[in-house]
Amino acid sequence: MPSSAAVHVKVSIVAVQVFRFDSPDRFVVGTVGEPGDRTFFLQAREDRRLASVVLEKEQVSVLAERVDAMLDEIVQRTEGQTEIPVVEDVSEEDLDPLEQPIVEEFRVGTLTLAWEGDTQRVVITAYAAGEPGTEDEEPPDDPEESTRDVFLVKLTAAEARSFARRAQAVVAAGRPPCPFCGLALEAEGHICPRANGYRRQG
Numbered sequence: 049m050p051s052s053a054a055v056h057v058k059v060s061i062v063a064v065q066v067f068r069f070d071s072p073d074r075f076v077v078g079t080v081g082e083p084g085d086r087t088f089f090l091q092a093r094e095d096r097r098l099a100s101v102v103l104e105k106e107q108v109s110v111l112a113e114r115v116d117a118m119l120d121e122i123v124q125r126t127e128g129q130t131e132i133p134v135v136e137d138v139s140e141e142d143l144d145p146l147e148q149p150i151v152e153e154f155r156v157g158t159l160t161l162a163w164e165g166d167t168q169r170v171v172i173t174a175y176a177a178g179e180p181g182t183e184d185e186e187p188p189d190d191p192e193e194s195t196r197d198v199f200l201v202k203l204t205a206a207e208a209r210s211f212a213r214r215a216q217a218v219v220a221a222g223r224p225p226c227p228f229c230g231l232a233l234e235a236e237g238h239i240c241p242r243a244n245g246y247r248r249q250g
Contacts, residue, residue: 064194064195064196064197064198065153065197065198066191066192066194066197066198066200067092067099067101067153067197067198067199067200068191068198068200069092069093069094069097069099069200069201069202070094070202071094071202072092072093072094072201072202072203072207073093073094073095074091074092074093074142074147075090075091075092075093075201075203075207075211076090076091076142076146076211076214077089077090077091077108077112077211077214077215077218078091078145078146078218079146079218079221080146080150083221083222084222086105086222087102088102088103088104088105088107088108088218089101089102089103089146089150089152090103090156090172090174090199090201091146091147091150092199092201093147098147098149099151099153099199100146100150100151100152100153101152101153101154101155101156101174101176101199102152102154102155102156103155103156103159103174104156105219105222107156107159108215108218108219109215109216109219110159111159111161111172111212111215112211112212112213112215112216112219113212113216114161115161115170115172115208115209115211115212116209116212118161118163118170119132119170119205119208119209120134122163130168130205131168131205132205132209133205133206133209140206140210141210141213141214142210142214143214153197153199154176154177154197154199155176155177156174156175156176156177156199157175157176157177157178157196158174158175158187159172159173159174159175160172160173160175160187161173164202167202168204168205169202169203169204170202170203170204170205170207170208171200171201171202171203172200172201172202172203173187173191173198173199173200173201174198174199174200175187175191175194175196175197175198175199176196176197176198177196178195178196
């Protein structure tokens with residue numbers, strides 16, 4: 049009877065990283081690069097821990113809008129009983145640049161937003177982009193069970209208002225939109241589809 053040969057199978061396991069900031073000292077949106085070629089980052093710092101993730105300009109814009117909208121809705125639902133500022137305190141506005149070193153932990157694929165009622169915190173969770181075809185997968189209820197890297201930040205309502213204001217300002221600081229088609233204007237002008245291909249100057 050022939051002896052059986054041992055079969056060795058090598059399996060590579062990549063550990064999922066969770067960058068969690070329950071009480072960040074700072075959480076902002078910032079950019080690297082010139083208008084038209086900017087890379088957008090979410091960056092959080094808590095004590096000596098610093099983490100940055102890359103996301104698209106459109107993701108920043110939508111996140112800022114939804115943060116404000118969610119806080120406004122909570123104020124209405126609780127008839128003003130929840131301590132949420134209607135507008136952010138401008139005196140607390142953070143205008144400083146991103147902190148160094150800026151190390152990209154991952155590129156964001158999915159963003160979720162939630163309100164934690166018992167602690168009265170806004171929870172922003174960013175999940176790393178997955179393989180092609182997996183972007184539509186629903187993130188798990190518990191971020192710790194994610195199969196992708198996670199960046200999770202909890203903010204007070206006032207911190208969330210400040211974050212949204214800065215994020216909107218960062219988005220608006222880029223190239224101005226064409227008044228006809230809405231596409232960004234380049235310094236040398238751009239081909240406007242609504243002007244039948246006419247090159248409008250920025």
